[in-house]
Amino acid sequence: MNYLEQARKYEDKYSKTISDEERPLYHISPAIGWLNDPNGFSWYNGKYHLFYQYMPYQTRWSPMMHWGHVESADLIHWERKPVFMAPEADYETGCYSGSAITAPDGSHLIMYTAHYQSLPDEDAENPIFEESVETQCIIKGDGTEYKRLPENPVIGTHDMPDGGKTADFRDPCIWYENGEYFCVLAIRMLETSLGSIVIYKSADAINWEYRGVLMRNDGRFGQMWECPDFFELDKKSVLILSATDVQNFDPCFRGGHCTYAFIGDYDKIGMDFRDDSFQNLDLGFDFYAPQTMLTPDGRRIMIAWMADPDSAKCAPTGSKWNGQMTFPRELRIKDGHLYQLPIREIEEFYDSAVSAAGQAQEETSFDGVRGKAVDITVEADGKEKYLKDFCMKFAVDDKDPDRKYVSVEYDGITNRLIVDRSHAGRTASIENRREVEIRGEDNGKKLKLRVLLDRFSFEIFVNDGAEVLSGTLYESDPSWDGITFKAPDAELNIVCLTLR
Numbered sequence: 001m002n003y004l005e006q007a008r009k010y011e012d013k014y015s016k017t018i019s020d021e022e023r024p025l026y027h028i029s030p031a032i033g034w035l036n037d038p039n040g041f042s043w044y045n046g047k048y049h050l051f052y053q054y055m056p057y058q059t060r061w062s063p064m065m066h067w068g069h070v071e072s073a074d075l076i077h078w079e080r081k082p083v084f085m086a087p088e089a090d091y092e093t094g095c096y097s098g099s100a101i102t103a104p105d106g107s108h109l110i111m112y113t114a115h116y117q118s119l120p121d122e123d124a125e126n127p128i129f130e131e132s133v134e135t136q137c138i139i140k141g142d143g144t145e146y147k148r149l150p151e152n153p154v155i156g157t158h159d160m161p162d163g164g165k166t167a168d169f170r171d172p173c174i175w176y177e178n179g180e181y182f183c184v185l186a187i188r189m190l191e192t193s194l195g196s197i198v199i200y201k202s203a204d205a206i207n208w209e210y211r212g213v214l215m216r217n218d219g220r221f222g223q224m225w226e227c228p229d230f231f232e233l234d235k236k237s238v239l240i241l242s243a244t245d246v247q248n249f250d251p252c253f254r255g256g257h258c259t260y261a262f263i264g265d266y267d268k269i270g271m272d273f274r275d276d277s278f279q280n281l282d283l284g285f286d287f288y289a290p291q292t293m294l295t296p297d298g299r300r301i302m303i304a305w306m307a308d309p310d311s312a313k314c315a316p317t318g319s320k321w322n323g324q325m326t327f328p329r330e331l332r333i334k335d336g337h338l339y340q341l342p343i344r345e346i347e348e349f350y351d352s353a354v355s356a357a358g359q360a361q362e363e364t365s366f367d368g369v370r371g372k373a374v375d376i377t378v379e380a381d382g383k384e385k386y387l388k389d390f391c392m393k394f395a396v397d398d399k400d401p402d403r404k405y406v407s408v409e410y411d412g413i414t415n416r417l418i419v420d421r422s423h424a425g426r427t428a429s430i431e432n433r434r435e436v437e438i439r440g441e442d443n444g445k446k447l448k449l450r451v452l453l454d455r456f457s458f459e460i461f462v463n464d465g466a467e468v469l470s471g472t473l474y475e476s477d478p479s480w481d482g483i484t485f486k487a488p489d490a491e492l493n494i495v496c497l498t499l500r
């Protein structure tokens, strides 16, 4: 039996042991086992396709990466497809991240990283050491049947820029423009140990020519860079990348793993990218390796792994799956800033709506405003005064409300927003409190929060998506569905939409 067949059999047998209630209602989770980066996010032949880094056999990461696959007509209802790819070619022991496009010949073209790790050598001084090599490969298909190209790897070690590390050369983001293929890739430079994003060009997606460095890590943005995504939006160019080993001198940027968006201008002839600004794409706890795609109606949609390589190590005890994607978000640039909002398709998915308005001098719950799978918006208006002591709590256990909840506090004078999930049943030693500065609305006299809650996660969109904070909630019981507000001297307007 080959690896792919083996994985499909295993998935088929064991995914059935997970009930729907044990999963998120509207966020993608793996059929069984482990999920990390989104891959090959694309529109092909009338359907959205999302692939992902997948290890069906365990809830931990492994270099023996497979690809999972889901398909959707509306970006909300995803149909699970059989395991897509297993490391089976002689040039790979793991199928790492990559991207997908529709090729001019009408086929679905996927470019990914073949990660190859040689077996430990018993006679070596350190038998654990395994030198790895990463090359870029192509697989083509029609939505159902796919084949690796016989020319693989199409970008081998000899095509690497001088001074690059063969073990860290990955995650191609491919596109097709004016009759030519392009791709950007992440690479670690041996001399500095820092990441760069490099660009290649090809006439046929088989023979690639190295065209230089698109962006170089000058040491301010962690060390290795991973998963670049490069696109045009609102007359600007955006380079998204995920950085490892970040030291967080500024609390708005996360330490450890952080995903940045650089906004600037790209000269297509000189293949030169100049960034004017950068921002942390998600100020919360769990967000990494996002990918974007263009919908047929021209929207730029992003989806990310709702975890990072560190936080994901704390797999929920006893769970048979580990890993979720964020809800798809539409990106826009306004005044040089990248905004994110849940895709509008979510509106088709509402079940019931409850509105409430009024004041909340003390912690208050409003009739019918509750739920653990909701899209809830609260607008707080300080009426010419700075908001003070604002607090929203969700995932509240009504039986033990002082000890089981997630809180979001805001102070309009300092523009500080604090999200605290340390009372969410959490048992793992991971980051539980984020205090960040946001772009205040009306100078801190108003605040608008939209929260997508889904059993095991939250995504908080602040002031129409100027900032987003995402986090998983694996130990918060789905029955903890209380929601409360406190906003002294402010006027509140709440709309709570339950999701089907």
Ligand code: FRU
Binding pocket: 036, 037, 053, 065, 096, 097, 113, 170, 171, 226, 227, 288, 289, 309
């Ligand atoms: C990012 C990443 C990628 C790599 C993949 C392996 O999370 O490290 O750089 O391709 O995961 O699973």
